[in-house]
Amino acid sequence: MNTIVADHRQSIRQRVSLSLRKYTAVLRVSVANNLAYIIEVVFRTLFLVVFIYVFEQLWKTTFAVRGITALDGFDINTMIWYLAATETLALSLPQLTRLVDEEVRSGQLAYLLGRPCSYVLYHFAQYLGERLVRLVLNSAVAFTIALIFVGPPPFTWMGLLAWPLVVFLAASIEYVVYFSIGLLAFWTEETTPFFLIVNRLALVLGGVLAPLEVLPQPIRGIALLLPFSAILYGPARTLVHFQLLPFCWLLLQQVITIAIGSLLLFALYRMATRQVNINGG
Amino acid sequence: MFVLTSFVRALRFIAAYAMANIQSAMEYRISFWVKVFTMVANDSLWLFFWWTYFQQFPVVHGWQNTDVVIIWAVSACGFGISVGFFGNASKLATMIMNGGLDAYLGMPRNVLLHACISPPIQQPGAISSSRWEHFCCFCTQTRCSSASFSYYRWRED
Numbered sequence: 001m002n003t004i005v006a007d008h009r010q011s012i013r014q015r016v017s018l019s020l021r022k023y024t025a026v027l028r029v030s031v032a033n034n035l036a037y038i039i040e041v042v043f044r045t046l047f048l049v050v051f052i053y054v055f056e057q058l059w060k061t062t063f064a065v066r067g068i069t070a071l072d073g074f075d076i077n078t079m080i081w082y083l084a085a086t087e088t089l090a091l092s093l094p095q096l097t098r099l100v101d102e103e104v105r106s107g108q109l110a111y112l113l114g115r116p117c118s119y120v121l122y123h124f125a126q127y128l129g130e131r132l133v134r135l136v137l138n139s140a141v142a143f144t145i146a147l148i149f150v151g152p153p154p155f156t157w158m159g160l161l162a163w164p165l166v167v168f169l170a171a172s173i174e175y176v177v178y179f180s181i182g183l184l185a186f187w188t189e190e191t192t193p194f195f196l197i198v199n200r201l202a203l204v205l206g207g208v209l210a211p212l213e214v215l216p217q218p219i220r221g222i223a224l225l226l227p228f229s230a231i232l233y234g235p236a237r238t239l240v241h242f243q244l245l246p247f248c249w250l251l252l253q254q255v256i257t258i259a260i261g262s263l264l265l266f267a268l269y270r271m272a273t274r275q276v277n278i279n280g281g
Numbered sequence: 282m283f284v285l286t287s288f289v290r291a292l293r294f295i296a297a298y299a300m301a302n303i304q305s306a307m308e309y310r311i312s313f314w315v316k317v318f319t320m321v322a323n324d325s326l327w328l329f330f331w332w333t334y335f336q337q338f339p340v341v342h343g344w345q346n347t348d349v350v351i352i353w354a355v356s357a358c359g360f361g362i363s364v365g366f367f368g369n370a371s372k373l374a375t376m377i378m379n380g381g382l383d384a385y386l387g388m389p390r391n392v393l394l395h396a397c398i399s400p401p402i403q404q405p406g407a408i409s410s411s412r413w414e415h416f417c418c419f420c421t422q423t424r425c426s427s428a429s430f431s432y433y434r435w436r437e438d
Contacts, residue, residue: 065341190312193319200326209330216336 022117023125030129041134045141048091052145055083055209072213078240079211080150084142085236086208089167092134093174096127097195100182110276120179120269127175135167159242166235166247169254173231176261183265186272201226207233227257294390298398299366324357367397 034041059079069075074082100123103109112119146153181194188194203209205219206228212220223229234250306313328350335346369376376382376396385395 062338062341066338188312190316193316196323197319200323204326204330210334214337215333219333 023121026117026122026125027129027132030126031133034130034133038133038137041137044091044134045137048087048138048141049145051087051091052080052084052142052149055087056080056149059083072211073241074211074213077150078154081146081153081155082211082236082240083208084146085239086206086232088135088138088142089170089232089235090203090206090208092131092138093178094127094130094134096123096175096178097182097191099123100179101185101191104183104185104272113273113276119273120265123179124172124175127179128171131171154240156242158244159239162242162247163235163239166238166250166254169251169258170231170235173227173254173257173261176258176265177227180261180265180268183268183272186275202228202231205229206231207236211237227253227261230254230257291391291394294394295366295398302398324353328353369399370397373397 060076063069063071063076063079071079103112109119112122115122143153177198178195181191181198184191184194205212205223205226207223212223212229212233215223223233230250230253234246234253238247238250331349331353332346335349339345363370373382373396382392382396385392385399388395
């Protein structure tokens with residue numbers, strides 16, 4: 001009996017290990033693919049430079065005109081580093097929704113479903129690879145620009161250590177959301193409107209353009225409860241303004257969002273794949 | 282005289298394509314209105330950001346909420362017209378890369394103008410999206426901008 005249980009456990013461990021190796025290989029290929037077109041990725045970061053410059057000018061002027069040195073705990077240095085962090089994250093999002101949408105419409109999905117891997121996890125590995133390349137490059141550019149504009153960052157070691165974890169969880173939430181929108185192509189004519197709405201909500205209520213502290217009440221309270229704050233505001237605030245209690249609260253919010261989002265995603269995926277007919281030949 | 286005739290012919294050509302594109306856009310009526318609604322929401326979210334900003338700081342170097350809304354109205358209207366009539370202009374690079382320009386080269390019209398105003402040659406995966414995108418953008422942006430412009434003029438008066 002003990003031998004059977006031990007064999008079973010070993011078999012599960014082997015399967016998990018093989019599965020991990022499989023998706024790690026997909027991630028590696030995705031990173032290599034994106035590095036092959038590195039000039040294109042570099043050109044995309046030019047937008048980041050413009051974005052940081054415009055908002056740096058806006059907030060510097062605002063602080064100067066109002067004669068204030070800090071706004072809800074954000075001085076000009078913290079504010080610019082916060083904006084650099086949020087924009088690094090926001091502009092590193094790959095075109096996931098369009099990819100899934102096109103695969104569904106063109107029927108390419110049928111080829112991927114036949115492969116010995118999960119369609120959702122395969123895309124997750126690919127997405128992480130692409131996102132990693134963009135994130136590293138955006139971080140380097142944003143860091144340089146912010147350093148030139150406002151000097152050294154106000155980061156703490158705790159914030160720097162916690163940042164990769166919250167960024168990974170934020171990227172996972174975004175994957176769940178945008179992949180689900182892409183799957184809507186099974187039922188709707190067009191998924192771009194849904195993508196645009198969610199993306200703009202993330203920009204405004206996620207705190208990309210300004211920290212959520214700037215929003216008036218009760219909008220601020222609502223924005224803090226929504227998952228958008230766990231994607232952009234939370235990770236950026238952890239980096240520039242690390243506090244243990246908000247960090248723990250953010251982790252909890254991210255984990256709950258991922259859990260609920262994943263359940264919805266898999267339910268949607270199951271409903272969608274029931275509609276797929278694959279004919280051989 | 283020749284220049285005038287060419288100009289009138291070009292205008293008639295653009296009008297004919299605009300009509301055809303509107304009819305094509307209205308083929309999927311629900312999708313058309315969904316897109317119009319989402320574009321309104323999309324523009325409103327940007328205005329919402331500026332509204333929240335000016336709630337905190339009502340005047341910055343003489344600039345108020347009204348000024349920003351008018352700037353948005355004018356630029357959104359311009360963008361709407363350009364995308365509404367010449368929606369393919371931003372997709373020229375992709376068209377050239379995929380050989381989509383070949384279809385226009387043999388036609389007796391100005392290639393650039395024709396490529397910009399016509400509905401794009403559809404990729405297998407991009408079913409009709411870009412066809413009505415032009416007109417949704419145009420309708421939304423112009424309506425949105427004219428509405429906000431009138432509202433603020435009314436408030437100023």
